[in-house]
Amino acid sequence: MKCPYCGFAQDRVVDSRESKEADSIRRRRECERCNKRFTTYERIDEIPYMVVKKDGRREKFDRQKVLAGLLHSCEKRKVSTGQLQQIVDAIESFVVDSPERERSTSEVGELIMDQLKAIDTVAYIRFASVYRDFKDVREFKAELEELLSGRDAKKGSRAQG
Template structure:
């Protein structure tokens, strides 16, 4: 494993344990040159369904895009990274367990909204207002009353 700080190729594993969810192995490593420590995660690579956009284009599922959209909604909200990671893992698990080779962006959006609603109501409203493309204050008010 290459050190992310100095690029040295020799690192040693200091500690290994299973993640709380049991779906990954967490390893603390130390660089042999700069002595800095960092964490790596090993996960089984499963074939996520392709995402079908509104215009019919197909793209690979991207955990990074999912994280970025959730981070935008959660900006300046007091929600821990661990809770966000668990929410992302839950979304991925639901997509994988569906058994589908393709999933629409609407389904992904609904899963994200469900997780955000559980994590933080303000983030949920932020995401939903963009995702559902509200065009008037009535639709926005209706969403807030639902909460």
């Protein structure tokens, strides 16, 4: 917390009290450079983080919904719960780090697919087939071919290196 008088970033808390409405905490602080006292208020962040759906609707970000989609995609695959938790944590951080407090579901979905592709390609294809709403086998085949051509390109670059 910066001192409003001298701008120094080091202070100590002299006193803390809950507000009468119990919706905030009042803290008396003392600057360690100029020794002047000032008051800060700490409140719970009540504005939810949102995702914007393809049709423009907004919905609260839900960690459990992301985890459920991942669990479904990784069913009977050798993907640990720790790996899934890391993906969910990364997605949540991505949403929370948004300056507007919202992200599009397309951004979230692409990030999930990037993470899954690195861990398990079958789980990635399963997730992509639902997320991208493949209409027929041709779309599914095109995604598989793109995945395989990317893998072949990586093998070729390793062989040359």
